[in-house]
Amino acid sequence: MKLKVTTNILTANEKIAEGNQKIFADAGVFVLNLMSSPGAGKTTLLEETIKRIRDRVKVGVIEGDIAGEDDALRIDALNVPVVQINTGGACHLDANMISSVLDDLPIGDLDLLVIENVGNLVCPAEFKLGEQMKVAVLSITEGHDKPLKYPVMFQESGALVINKIDLKPFLDVDVEKIRRDAVSLNPSIRIFEVSCKTGEGLDAWVAWLLTTIL
Amino acid sequence: MHEVSIAESLLDVAVDNCRQSGHTKITSIQVLIGKASGVMPEALLFAFDSMKEDTIAKDAVLDIVEVPLRGHCNECGKDFEVEDRYVLACPSCGGLQYTVSSGRELTIAEMEVE
Numbered sequence: 001m002k003l004k005v006t007t008n009i010l011t012a013n014e015k016i017a018e019g020n021q022k023i024f025a026d027a028g029v030f031v032l033n034l035m036s037s038p039g040a041g042k043t044t045l046l047e048e049t050i051k052r053i054r055d056r057v058k059v060g061v062i063e064g065d066i067a068g069e070d071d072a073l074r075i076d077a078l079n080v081p082v083v084q085i086n087t088g089g090a091c092h093l094d095a096n097m098i099s100s101v102l103d104d105l106p107i108g109d110l111d112l113l114v115i116e117n118v119g120n121l122v123c124p125a126e127f128k129l130g131e132q133m134k135v136a137v138l139s140i141t142e143g144h145d146k147p148l149k150y151p152v153m154f155q156e157s158g159a160l161v162i163n164k165i166d167l168k169p170f171l172d173v174d175v176e177k178i179r180r181d182a183v184s185l186n187p188s189i190r191i192f193e194v195s196c197k198t199g200e201g202l203d204a205w206v207a208w209l210l211t212t213i214l
Numbered sequence: 215m216h217e218v219s220i221a222e223s224l225l226d227v228a229v230d231n232c233r234q235s236g237h238t239k240i241t242s243i244q245v246l247i248g249k250a251s252g253v254m255p256e257a258l259l260f261a262f263d264s265m266k267e268d269t270i271a272k273d274a275v276l277d278i279v280e281v282p283l284r285g286h287c288n289e290c291g292k293d294f295e296v297e298d299r300y301v302l303a304c305p306s307c308g309g310l311q312y313t314v315s316s317g318r319e320l321t322i323a324e325m326e327v328e
Contacts, residue, residue: 005231005322009224009245092216123216126252126320151300152252184302187310 013127016095020102020130027107029060030213031115033129035153036137037146038119041163043071044196045137046114050078052206053112057213060110062101064093064118071116081105092123095130112213121150133158133212140164144174147181154182158212159190161205166195217253220320221261228325229270237327240271248281248319250299255280274325283317 008014024031036042043063050059061082063071072084083101085093098115107113115131117124125134136157138146141164147154154160160182162175175193182189190208194201224245232240247253255278262276284295289309296305304312 001237001327003231003235003237003325003327005227005324007227007231007322009220009227009320009322012223012226090219092219094219122252123219126216127219148300151250155300181302184310185300 010127013095016099017128017130020095020098021132023102023107024113024130024132027110029107029110029113031113031129031131031133032213033115033117033124033131033134034137035117035121035124035134035157036119036139037121037142040119040137040139040142041196042116042119042137043074045161045163045194046116047074047078048196048199048202049206049209050075050080052202053210054078054080056210057111058109060105060107060113062093062098062105062113062115064097064116066090066118081110087118091118091120092127093117093129094127098129121146121153125150125153125156135159135161137161137163138178140167140171140173140175140178144177144181147178147185151185154185154189157186157189159192159208162191162193163196165193165200166198217257218261218265220253221258221265224258224262224322225265225269225271227322228274231322231325232270232327235327238270239328240274240325241328242275242277242326243271244277244279244323244325246279246281246319246321246323248283248317250283250301250314250317251320252299253320279323281316281319283314285312285314285317287312 034042059080061075063084069084072082075082083104085097134157136153192205228243266272282295286293287304287309288311290307292306294305
């Protein structure tokens with residue numbers, strides 16, 4: 001016999017994500033899902049951001065990687081509570097992985113929880129974790145064609161941080177095209193051009209982040 | 215690569231629905247996959263076929279229906295459909311005030327059970 005179902009395939013993940021969202025809302029913590037390709041500079045952006053806001057905001061971090069704990073050690077060195085999730089092969093974090101580590105973080109004491117997703121421009125955008133906002137990081141060495149090649153990530157993100165702009169003189173990249181395509185895909189996206197190496201542009205990013213979370 | 219997780223979720227949802235209806239075997243599943251969903255049908259099919267083996271869906275055929283990306287322009291009032299996986303502007307008037315009406319689906323539509 002035929003069964004009419006009409007169920008979203010990711011319904012199980014979305015239910016857990018809703019549960020996470022409620023926990024975060026009850027604890028009064030703003031949760032940000034940070035996504036990019038491998039090597040775009042998510043962890044460095046996070047380090048530089050934490051250094052600039054930690055006097056005003058209590059930050060916690062969940063690091064997602066396929067293997068290893070290098071990123072968690074870098075965050076731990078800043079004396080910020082951090083948990084490392086190793087997905088063991090999965091190319092993205094899902095809501096259940098987040099739910100399973102929440103007891104390891106002092107959620108109730110935090111103002112901001114950053115979830116650094118697995119480096120990947122495709123899959124993380126599909127899986128809700130319970131975050132309030134997604135932020136995409138794109139480094140200019142990746143090329144200006146990325147927003148149109150990986151549209152979902154840019155459509156889902158509230159902000160786009162364009163990193164490594166100190167390298168602009170050495171590259172043929174068209175940063176204006178990145179901006180134009182990202183805005184076409186998502187008219188409300190906020191865009192910041194930064195260099196985590198020189199510090200250029202980080203003040204504007206940090207100021208916006210603070211007004212968003214507080 | 216996330217097609218593996220999606221196939222896993224798909225199997226969970228399908229098996230639950232089959233059991234709840236009092237049946238014990240799934241023979242086919244029809245899914246709607248939007249062209250802008252970020253899922254590759256071939257990869258989903260491959261993942262589904264390799265994961266169904268030890269389940270009540272082991273003989274199930276996965277029927278993937280691709281849903282085109284469609285929208286309505288709020289500036290010129292026309293409906294449109296695009297071939298791409300994304301839409302940047304209304305194809306008729308170039309307007310940016312449009313609403314996407316389909317193309318992001320990841321849905322199980324119906325299944326045959328015994």
